[in-house]
Amino acid sequence: MNVVKAPFLLSFITLAIYSNASQGSEITWNLQPAGVSQMAHGGVGLIQTPTARMADAGNLSINYTDNDEYRFWSVSIQLFPWMESTVRYSDVRTKLYSDDPGFSGDQTYKDKGIDVKFRLIEESKYLPQIGVGFRDFGGTGLFESEFISLSKKWHDFDFHLGMGWGYLGQSGNVKNPFCELKDSFCERPEDFGGQGGKIDYQKFFKGSASLFGGIEYQTPWQPLRLKLEYEGNDYKNDYAGSLEQKSRWNMGAVYRLGNFNLDVNYQRGNTFGFGVHYETNLHTAQTYKIKPAPRLIPDNHNLKTEITDKDSLPRALYIEAGFALFTAHMEEDEFIIYGQQIAYRDEDEAIERIGRVLATEVPAHIKTYRVVNYDSNLPMVETVIDASKFIAAARYESLTSDISSTYVRKQPEERTVSFAQIPNQKGFFAGSEIFWLQTFGNPEAFYMYQAGFYANAGYRFNKNIAITATGKATLFENFDKFNYKVDSQNTPLPRVRTYMREYVSGNVFSLDSLYIQWQDEVAPSVYAQAYGGYLETMFAGVGTEVLYRPVDSNFAIGFDINYVQQRSYENDWDLFDYKTFTGHVNVYWKPDFLPDTQLTFNIGQFLAKDKGVNIDFAKRFDSGIILGAYAALTNVSAEEYGEGSFTKGFYLSIPFDVFSLRPAKGRGRLPWVPISRDGGQPLNRPSALIGTTEYRSPFYD
Amino acid sequence: MKIITKYFFILTFLFFTGFVSSSVVVDVNGNSQFYSYNPRLSEVLAPSALSTNWYWPATSLYQLDSAEIELLRQEFLISLNELKEKYSDFETQNALNALERQVIAWQLAKRIDVAIDYDFARVREEHNPRLDSGVYKLQLKTRPTFVYLSGVISSEMTMIHQGTTSVHQYINNVDFLEADNSKVTIIQPNGVVLTAGLASWNKAHIEVMPGSQIIIMLKPQLFGDDFTTINERFIELAKHRILP
Numbered sequence: 003m004n005v006v007k008a009p010f011l012l013s014f015i016t017l018a019i020y021s022n023a024s025q026g027s028e029i030t031w032n033l034q035p036a037g038v039s040q041m042a043h044g045g046v047g048l049i050q051t052p053t054a055r056m057a058d059a060g061n062l063s064i065n066y067t068d069n070d071e072y073r074f075w076s077v078s079i080q081l082f083p084w085m086e087s088t089v090r091y092s093d094v095r096t097k098l099y100s101d102d103p104g105f106s107g108d109q110t111y112k113d114k115g116i117d118v119k120f121r122l123i124e125e126s127k128y129l130p131q132i133g134v135g136f137r138d139f140g141g142t143g144l145f146e147s148e149f150i151s152l153s154k155k156w157h158d159f160d161f162h163l164g165m166g167w168g169y170l171g172q173s174g175n176v177k178n179p180f181c182e183l184k185d186s187f188c189e190r191p192e193d194f195g196g197q198g199g200k201i202d203y204q205k206f207f208k209g210s211a212s213l214f215g216g217i218e219y220q221t222p223w224q225p226l227r228l229k230l231e232y233e234g235n236d237y238k239n240d241y242a243g244s245l246e247q248k249s250r251w252n253m254g255a256v257y258r259l260g261n262f263n264l265d266v267n268y269q270r271g272n273t274f275g276f277g278v279h280y281e282t283n284l285h286t287a288q289t290y291k292i293k294p295a296p297r298l299i300p301d302n303h304n305l306k307t308e309i310t311d312k313d314s315l316p317r318a319l320y321i322e323a324g325f326a327l328f329t330a331h332m333e334e335d336e337f338i339i340y341g342q343q344i345a346y347r348d349e350d351e352a353i354e355r356i357g358r359v360l361a362t363e364v365p366a367h368i369k370t371y372r373v374v375n376y377d378s379n380l381p382m383v384e385t386v387i388d389a390s391k392f393i394a395a396a397r398y399e400s401l402t403s404d405i406s407s408t409y410v411r412k413q414p415e416e417r418t419v420s421f422a423q424i425p426n427q428k429g430f431f432a433g434s435e436i437f438w439l440q441t442f443g444n445p446e447a448f449y450m451y452q453a454g455f456y457a458n459a460g461y462r463f464n465k466n467i468a469i470t471a472t473g474k475a476t477l478f479e480n481f482d483k484f485n486y487k488v489d490s491q492n493t494p495l496p497r498v499r500t501y502m503r504e505y506v507s508g509n510v511f512s513l514d515s516l517y518i519q520w521q522d523e524v525a526p527s528v529y530a531q532a533y534g535g536y537l538e539t540m541f542a543g544v545g546t547e548v549l550y551r552p553v554d555s556n557f558a559i560g561f562d563i564n565y566v567q568q569r570s571y572e573n574d575w576d577l578f579d580y581k582t583f584t585g586h587v588n589v590y591w592k593p594d595f596l597p598d599t600q601l602t603f604n605i606g607q608f609l610a611k612d613k614g615v616n617i618d619f620a621k622r623f624d625s626g627i628i629l630g631a632y633a634a635l636t637n638v639s640a641e642e643y644g645e646g647s648f649t650k651g652f653y654l655s656i657p658f659d660v661f662s663l664r665p666a667k668g669r670g671r672l673p674w675v676p677i678s679r680d681g682g683q684p685l686n687r688p689s690a691l692i693g694t695t696e697y698r699s700p701f702y703d
Numbered sequence: 704m705k706i707i708t709k710y711f712f713i714l715t716f717l718f719f720t721g722f723v724s725s726s727v728v729v730d731v732n733g734n735s736q737f738y739s740y741n742p743r744l745s746e747v748l749a750p751s752a753l754s755t756n757w758y759w760p761a762t763s764l765y766q767l768d769s770a771e772i773e774l775l776r777q778e779f780l781i782s783l784n785e786l787k788e789k790y791s792d793f794e795t796q797n798a799l800n801a802l803e804r805q806v807i808a809w810q811l812a813k814r815i816d817v818a819i820d821y822d823f824a825r826v827r828e829e830h831n832p833r834l835d836s837g838v839y840k841l842q843l844k845t846r847p848t849f850v851y852l853s854g855v856i857s858s859e860m861t862m863i864h865q866g867t868t869s870v871h872q873y874i875n876n877v878d879f880l881e882a883d884n885s886k887v888t889i890i891q892p893n894g895v896v897l898t899a900g901l902a903s904w905n906k907a908h909i910e911v912m913p914g915s916q917i918i919i920m921l922k923p924q925l926f927g928d929d930f931t932t933i934n935e936r937f938i939e940l941a942k943h944r945i946l947p
Contacts, residue, residue, distance in 0.1 A: 032907070032909055032910055033908070034908075035907070125904055125905075126885075127885055127902060127904070154904065155903070155904040155905070156903045156904065157903050157906065298828055397828070397833075398829060398831065398832040398833060399741075399832070399833045400832065400833060400835050401815055401817060401832050401834060401835055402835075403832060
């Protein structure tokens with residue numbers, strides 16, 4: 003299920019208008035060739051065949067192509083300059099989703115697929131660009147192939163040649179070279195491993211092979227490119243049936259219109275197809291920002307000896323720096339402010355704005371400003387600003403002014419925190435947010451949704467302890483179309499998550515969670531929390547977590563341990579009999595050799611009492627957009643797990659800032675979970691310390 | 704070298720008269736402006752900025768009392784000599800000699816990395832920094848008419864700038880020595896460095912800003928990066944060149 007926040011959806015239009023997928027902003031006055039284009043299945047290529055070409059790093063292409071028997075919706079992303087990945091939904095018009103109209107009505111067959119392509123060698127004078135790719139490798143593999151391709155450019159012509167195995171090599175117009183080396187490569191194994199969803203290594207480069215190739219021509223008219231290809235598939239073994247192929251030659255034309263690529267093609271000598279592709283770049287995606295100019299520090303500034311207007315400082319900090327001030331303290335020649343950053347994702351921009359406000363509002367004799375940032379009522383980071391150096395740099399008093407060298411981020415000092423007397427840490431609080439749940443690929447209808455709002459209320463006893471209740475109200479949905487609630491696959495695992503449909507299609511109003519929580523920093527850089535109550539939709543219990551996370555460190559480590567009992571889906575308060583311990587050792591690592599990435603390992607016992615590790619890889623693009631993929635590998639075998647073989651998923655985390663006209667913090671997360679069953683499922687804990695302590699070594703912002 | 708000698712005497716005079724603590728001397732197109740404090744860029748530009756229609760992207764500010772660039776030049780010549788001893792074949796010797804001739808003859812001074820524009824300087828603080836104490840040369844130019852070719856060619860060339868012309872057209876009839884004919888470096892007068900593809904597999908239409916330098920580089924080796932390092936150092940020195 004994918005939950006999306008509403009304000010984020012509404013502003014999607016802003017991104018569509020203002021994003022620019024420019025290729026090299028330094029030379030934009032020179033009209034560049036229209037660039038590479040996507041193929042029918044998604045990913046850079048000709049029409050049915052892939053090439054060794056890569057899109058610009060960070061490019062995201064959302065494609066819809068229509069090829070008579072097949073329709074493809076795909077999203078292709080250039081994760082690194084040398085790696086491209088595509089995810090795809092295929093609609094086979096000639097087949098039904100299932101034989102049972104009671105199960106899936108007249109919905110046509112849908113299939114998921116994922117591809118990956120690597121660039122091995124970059125093009126140079128004598129060498130072509132060489133790439134290797136694996137298509138549809140992680141599932142039932144209707145179009146499963148491997149290929150090696152070569153591309154060489156000559157003026158406006160781009161020549162491609164490749165060899166494919168599997169779907170791309172169906173016609174077998176050459177001898178498989180690997181078959182010459184080893185006999186096991188001559189035959190391609192038929193079935194997929196496990197219950198689908200596994201990478202079938204044993205099939206790679208086996209079976210019949212074909213050569214394919216083509217030419218792409220950039221016409222003198224900049225938006226138009228022409229394609230001609232010779233493909234290696236003979237369509238005798240397609241899932242849609244044995245399709246008639248009059249000719250192995252396909253041709254097409256692509257027209258670029260702003261961020262869109264529109265293409266038409268003529269395939270197999272008898273079929274017209276078309277496609278619409280929308281391109282954006284995750285490194286450069288942003289919107290114009292309306293924000294107050296950073297405050298200037300005038301030359302003869304500030305002959306103040308004391309603060310006369312007590313309101314001007316908090317107001318200025320809020321409006322100009324997005325900093326919500328809790329309290330302030332002046333000590334001899336130091337001025338300390340305590341608060342929370344609520345806008346301006348970039349820490350350097352935020353500190354510069356805060357510094358400029360302080361320099362003009364605070365008495366002139368102050369030599370040091372200290373800014374203590376809080377999150378969840380706990381101090382996270384102390385930034386110490388050298389006032390005179392900051393003012394000199396902010397006034398550009400030198401040809402080599404560097405504002406970021408005038409302050410230092412560190413662990414909040416005990417002395418600094420001891421001066422804080424923060425008011426209003428006790429009392430009631432309430433809030434609400436809209437939710438949107440969506441799921442693709444269901445038998446009843448391909449797209450199913452549920453929308454409504456969460457209302458939460460609570461009472462905070464002091465800075466560490468609070469009690470919170472969240473209720474869910476469903477307003478719109480088509481979940482009443484469900485033909486079945488629990489799927490009929492019999493697995494030995496306890497049904498910890500496969501009652502999902504029961505939980506979401508219950509009453510209109512339901513209690514989502516009700517728990518009491520304690521959080522504190524128990525030692526320098528060590529945070530701990532404990533919680534108890536109805537923790538999430540499906541489970542109630544108690545738990546605790548400890549996390550060690552130094553400031554600005556690439557590494558954090560902790561553990562969490564919980565004892566939970568399954569909640570009933572019949573009403574809000576009862577519990578089922580199933581109880582378990584679940585807990586993990588959590589390791590978070592940002593490797594130096596792959597900048598802007600984070601690896602997370604959760605090692606321990608999951609909800610179904612299975613033991614293993616959940617590995618999460620997240621890549622952050624310059625705009626703040628984060629793409630992640632995770633997989634849970636446990637001691638549950640593929641047969642025991644059921645369809646999909648193991649839990650895996652992808653997500654896209656998009657800062658609201660990318661769409662909004664005003665600077666903002668906060669993110670929306672779009673998950674895509676191909677199949678989710680009972681193995682490798684962690685508890686949805688009410689809060690994770692890695693998120694609470696985000697400001698200490700920012701990855702998400 | 705001449706300019707530095709000229710100001711050396713002024714500096715020594717100032718030293719003896721005790722005015723050295725905080726002073727800035729700026730040579731603006733031949734006219735010296737003295738300041739006993741540290742002026743902002745807009746003040747330095749004020750006397751001459753509105754007198755002529757200056758081409759701001761080609762203006763440059765150099766710091767003359769810094770020995771950094773001269774040191775860089777000496778280091779470059781030393782490493783060039785080492786390479787000449789290492790690679791004794793005729794073409795490479797020819798190419799390295801060409802680079803040496805050009806670098807020795809260049810007028811170099813430390814180029815300050817700051818965008819100079821009188822309008823921006825008056826409106827935005829970040830474009831109006833205060834000059835540190837020292838001796839400077841500010842070159843204000845009207846729209847340049849020439850483009851300067853240097854690098855692995857038999858002799859440096861000055862060509863007339865043409866609009867809407869790709870960089871290939873400038874180097875069409877130039878006699879390359881052992882040079883990289885798949886790409887060329889363009890150093891724009893505002894300090895930005897671009898690489899333009901020349902070969903059939905990476906050609907793109909890249910136009911050249913008036914007053915740019917076009918650098919033809921040494922052909923990179925298959926194994927080893929001696930030539931790549933020399934190319935980088937050559938380009939680094941070319942950024943600090945004082946052009947007419």
